[in-house]
Structure formats: C-alpha cells, structure tokens
Amino acid sequence: MMTQQDIRTHTIAVLVDNEAGVLARVIGLFSGRGYNIESLTVAEVDTAEHLSRITLVTSGTPMVIEQIKAQLGRLVPVRMVADLTVEGPAVSRELALLKVVGTGEKRVESLRIADIFRANVVDSTNESFVFEIVGKTDKLDAFIKLMEPLGLAEISRTGVAAIARGKDPLL
C-alpha cells in the first residue's frame, strides 16, 4: 500500500491550443477524477500559434502523478505535458500582492520586513501599503506569515509559473 510519504508535489507544464473550453477541460479532469490542484495559472504564450501554457502544481503518489500526466496528454487540444519536478531542474516563481493596514510601530515593522524580502511598495496611503512580492511559493508563504500580525488585510496571488533551467525549450 502507498503511504502518505509517497505523496509528492509536482509542477507540471501543459502546452495547449488556446481554444474555447480548454481550461474547463483541464479543471474538469482534475475534479472529475479527484486529483488535487494546489495552483493553476494559464495565459497565452504564442499568439500566432494560439498556444497557451498552463502551469499546474499538484500532489500525489507516483502512480497518481503518472495518471495525471497521461490523462492530460489524452485531452485533444493538449500538445505537450512536461513534469518540471522530475525532468531536470526548473525555476518557479509566484507573485503576490498584499494589503497591509496599520499605523505606528506595526507599519514601520511591515516596511522593514518587506525590505528584507525585497518586496516592493506599489501603493501606499497613510494607513496602508500594498506590497508586491515575487519568489518561490515558500518565500511568499513566509512573507505572508510575517505580515499577518502586522495588519494583513487582503492577499492576491498569481499561482506558480515555472520553466526548466538550461537552453532547451519545451517545444
């Protein structure tokens, strides 16, 4: 039997024809078959070719991850599926916008921490900041945790974008 320890998080890149319903197909596949989606991002990356790239972060046992990839590959508009977690090193980044509300000592402290994390202030009022932070998911998680006691009021995250290291493109 599989144990919890066999469950791993994988980042999967999916190149799809950018046609109506393609995202619904991917999401329907995950909900219909009971797979996890931890993060999903999508945008067109080649307008001339009508190509979109979906980056999915999911978790499962090796057998489930293989199933997910095979099921994705089976969708008619899917051109390519790549498991960035196992197919060599990859970089992944996420962007978050955080609204932190407060005055006095807390306000100063939030700025200090933002500086350490290299977050940018993209909006400010007398009693609030909006910080922009870019990095790996765990860096964002850490930043958010530190902001919580300092007046964190709202978060917007993009989800993960990822790409393999080195000179070779996916397609």
Added chain:
Amino acid sequence: MSEQLSGAEIILKALVDQGVDVIFGYPGGAVLPLYDALFKQNRIRHVLCRHEQGAVHMAEGYARSTGKVGVVLVTSGPGATNAVTGLTDALMDSVPVVCLTGQVPTFLIGNDAFQEADTTGITRQCTKHNYLVKDSDKLARTIHEAFLVAATGRPGPVVVDLPKDILMGKAPYIPASRVKHRSYKPQVKADIKAIEQAVELMGKAQRPVFYIGGGVVNSGPNACKLLTSFVRSTGFPITSTLMGLGAYPASDQQFLGMLGMHGTYEANMTMHDCDLMICIGARFDDRVTGRLDAFAPGSKKIHVDIDPSSINKNVAVDVPIVGDVAHVIEDMIRVWKAKQVRPAQKAIAAWWSTIDGWKARNCLAYKATDSTIKPQQAIQRLYALAKDRDTYITTEVGQHQMWAAQFYKFEEPNRWMTSGGLGTMGYGLPAALGVQVAHPDSLVVDISGEASFMMNMQEMGTAAQYRLPIKVMILNNQYMGMVRQWQELLHGSRYSESYSDALPDFVKLADSFGWLGLTVDSPADLDSAIQTMIDSDKPVLLDVHVDPSENCYPMIPSGAAHNHMLMGPEDGAGAGVSDHGMVLV
C-alpha cells in the same frame, strides 16, 4: 472565390466525404435547416428514433458492428440532454460516434433562450472531445476533425454543437484531405524494445495467460486474426473481458471463456495463479480484477493499450506497451519468430493440466427441468438455432446479459454489442436497430430483460417504420433479476422495489406496433418459439417466461479475490462479502 454553400449543406457534404451513409436522429427547431438540406438530397439516409438516447445507441450498434463511425443528429436543449446517456455509454465502451447537436443562434447563447442548454459544458465530461462552432467558415474543418478524433486512437464520442445561424450562414467547403490536427496524434506504433522484453517474458513463462478486451475488437478484424494466430502459436490459455468476446474464437480449445465477476471458474483461477499476464486492449476494470491487492499476486504483467492513461491506472504493470493492437501483435509475431522463441513446453503442459482440473468443475452447469424454462437454457437454444446464420447479438443489462456472455459463443468480432462500462439498461433494443440498419439481411437478436426492455421500448416504432426485422428475446423473470440477486446476497433478501410489477401484455404490445408477438413458458415449446422468431421476416418480440428465482453464477462477490468465487446458491447468501465489499458497486 470558391463556391459558397450554406452551413447545413457543408455539413452534409462533409458527412458524405467521410463515407457516412446513414444518420440516426430526431428533428427540432434548432436543426431544421439541416433537416431541410437532408430532404433535398439522397446520398444520406436518415433513421428517425423515438427518443434521442435511442439514436445514440443505434449509432453505437451501427459502429460496433461495422467498425465505422456512427452518426447522430439531435436538436438543441432536450434533444442534446436526452443524448447524454448514450454519449456516456459510448465513452465508457470506446465507441466511435459523432453527434451533431443543434444550438440556439450564437447571438442568443447565454441568454437562457428557448431550448438552450450548455451542450458543450454538459457533454465535456462524457465525450472524447466536443466543439461549439461559432463561424460557418470553420464548419467543414470541424466536422472532419470530429471524425478523426472519434475514429482514431482510443475511439469515442465527439459532439459538434451547431448554432442555428451557423447552419444558415454561407461559407466555402473544405475537403477532408486538407484538414490536419495540430496537437492530436495518437501513437499506433509501439516501442520495439518493450515488445522484445514482452516476448522474452513469454518465452520464459511457466503459467502464462492472455487477457484480452474490447481494444482488440476496436483495432479491427485484422488485429483479431493476428491475435488468434499468435495465441495459437504460443499454446497459452486465453480469456476475454465482456467487451472482447468474439475477438478470439470461443470454440477454440485455448479459450477459457470470459473472466471477471461472472466469468468462468477456470478463467479466474488461471488469472489468479498465472506467472505472466499478457493483457491486450483491456483496462483492468473493477469487474475484472475483483479485490485489487489479491489480483494475480504472483504475476508479471504486460499491458498493450493505445491509451497511455489506461496503463498503470488500477494495476501496476511490468511491461507497458503503448500502441495499436494490430501493429503491436504484428511486431510481437515478428520478434517471436526472429528470436525463435520456444515456450516452456513442459511447464505449459503442466499448467494446462491444472487448468483442465478447474474446467472439470463445470462452473456454468445448471439444473434444467421439464416444467420451467431456465434462462441459461433459452440462450443455449437460441445459440444452437442461430449459430449457423449470419447473426448479431445485442443485450440489455442484468442477469440475462451475463448469461448471454456465458452461453452464447462468438466466433468472430463485431458480432456482440453490449453495454459494458456504463451498464445502460435500454441499450440493446436501439443498438439492435443500428446493427440491422448496417446489416439488413442478417439476423439481429436483442437478448433482453423485461425491465430493461421497457427503458427504450418506444424504439419499437422505429423498427416498424423502417421494417427493421430485429428480434427481441425477453428473458422474463418478472424481476430486476440482477438487483434481486444482490439483495439476496447483501441485503437479507429484502426485495426492495426490484419486482417487475404491472408488466404489459407483450404480445399485444408487439401487435400494436405491427410486430409479431410470441410467448413461451414451457421448455417443450422453447425451440419452436425461437425458430418461429428467427424465421419471421418481421420484427419479433418473444416473451420467454423463465424461472424467476434463477441466479447468475459463478460470481466473484464485490471486494473478493478471483479465487473466492461463489459457485452456486449452495455457497450461501452474504458469503465472502466484507464490509469493504458492501460499499462497492
């Protein structure tokens, strides 16, 4: 500038281009332009169903008996939603179907217009792929693509949703030869290294078994021929799933019958004790494997499938081979010959003597009497009287379906049409009509249950209208027999709602549709009733009154392993069903 046609004309031209000679459908407001275009031509025949579910099953019967794509045409809203069960059935059983659905005009989509349904949304999970055409210029291309996707790789249903303004708009026609798909390229040729590895394992195997499924039938008659000659040259035993029956001749000595929940004792024991399983075009369905952690525990497994997602889904295999069955077996035969593989003769002979011991249990035996017809007997007599004809068999779902699979012997592929994956009651009658449309001079028999029959009996009208002389043989046990059997096994024989009450007089019913209606209740009259049915040139409804208490054995109760079969009623109610088994379907 090339000639401009209406959207409806483009569709019909594309269908003709795709070799379509018949479509199964039902009209309505959104598809009137298509029906008008149909009216004005004579290349394509239209068969009017009585309910859109029936149209899809007809298309399935047509497709499975010919290997061609079955085509359906229904209107928007309720027409499309009525087709959903049929589409799901075709998806589960990998049947190539193209279903054209009408839609409200593009400018009304999303307005809750009359007879609007989000057809692509509703059918996304029950089709292999679907399209909403929003531009008449894309019509021809989309229809051609739909056929490509439906028919190739692992076949399946494809929906093309057609807004009414697109059917009426004008555009030039594009022939099929100019349409290529950007991303859809199923793999047919397999990795030769994997095939070599498989052949090597076969050469060393002591207790091998071939386990084949519907993928072999889908790969085509040539795949079945290649498989048969290859299996014979190995001398290995072979068993088949419900869907694969006929891919290998049932009368052959190496054939062990069907495996799985109601498979033969010898097939299941052979699977359980094998040391090498060669799975070809089957998918380790739960009806086949029984308890997963006790499934063929000491075996290595080779799995050939055109769909990579079928491999390692339920059962981890040692040698995965992704490709089309015909191509793979061709390569296997070549490698087998080139390497001059000699199977382990002595071990295989010992294996056969073990198997012969299991066969001697005679697991399909039943006790015939002079007073009541046993359902098994009815199928055996049908087989005896129909086997020398050009016969096709369809079924509904229930005990009668399993008895048909156990007792009817299929020597060829494409002769057996049954709802396997979805288990759709009401499949058999319309499927038989689709088969009869494709094979007007053949004998087509739907082996039916009285409850299933009533799920799509409106299609009797279709049979009458088009003089399709199908035969429906009802094994009337006055119960939803399969439900009653499970209630006996799992729920203390409390027959909650499983009695077939208020049944019609089937003879009068038949009569009212212009069919021939017959009843038989004594074993002595069974042969002559079946003979009359077969000899009639009309559609016939034969109501066979069978023993209402007969159950279908052998049976692997849900959640049990292959070597824990119930052989008959003496094995007792509830025997071998764990708490885990109770929740399984």
